[in-house]
Amino acid sequence: MDLVYTIKRSSKRKKLNITVERDRSIVVHAPEGVSDEKIQQVVDSKRQWIYEKINHPQKYQDLPHPPGKELVSGESALYLGRQYRIELVKMGLSEIKFSQRFLIPATQGEKREETLREWYIGKAKEKIVPRVKKHARELGVNFAEVKIVDNRYRWGSCTVKNNVNFNWRLIKAPMFVIDYVIIHELAHFIEPNHTPRFWNIVRAQSPTMDKAKSWLKENGQLLEQVI
DSSP states (O other): OOOOEEEEEETTOOSOEEEEOTTSOEEEEEETTOOHHHHHHHHHHTHHHHHHHHTOSSTTOOOOOOOOOOOOTTOEEEETTEEEEEEEEOSSOSSOEESSSEEEEGGGGGGHHHHHHHHHHHHHHHHHHHHHHHHHHHHTOOOSEEEEEOOSSOSEEEOTTSEEEEEGGGGGSOHHHHHHHHHHHHHTTTOSSOOHHHHHHHHHHOTTHHHHHHHHHHHHHHHHSOO
């Protein structure tokens, strides 16, 4: 079977690299000047590895987009691994307040979900970015910038510009899961591939790695919902 892949060339890249995205799409990152024929040869040589990645039961699982619940009083929303009750406030509130429950202005109408999404993004920037800096110091690695992004298919990623990106939906997960995803991405600055050395690095910094991976596998669909 022919493999369909996308080629992304960059003048800053020195080595050819193949990634399988969470939607199972294949991307070849190549230096400028590398011919299509050469890329095809490399892809063919990595065919077995690519098939294994595509069929991986955990990392590349499908992430459907369930409708979720309605954002009304009495429902709950996930934050840092726990469900908290939602209460719509009719008067005296102009923005979301959180105090062991979500207080949301009822006047927001159909914009409630968008408002909650923006609240999540703000909290992700507030809590995830400092953790990235902390773990980077402990690992002895440097990065250019941390970005909180809207990515349906990956919890975290590294870029050729040495940026690290994290899905804003991670703020719904427990902190030990957030730490695992951060450490996972930062470890790629030391070891680019998922070799035994890579996993040893991650496990040393994240002793609850297996628990975190299981949590993501079991709850990934919940993170996809707005609430």
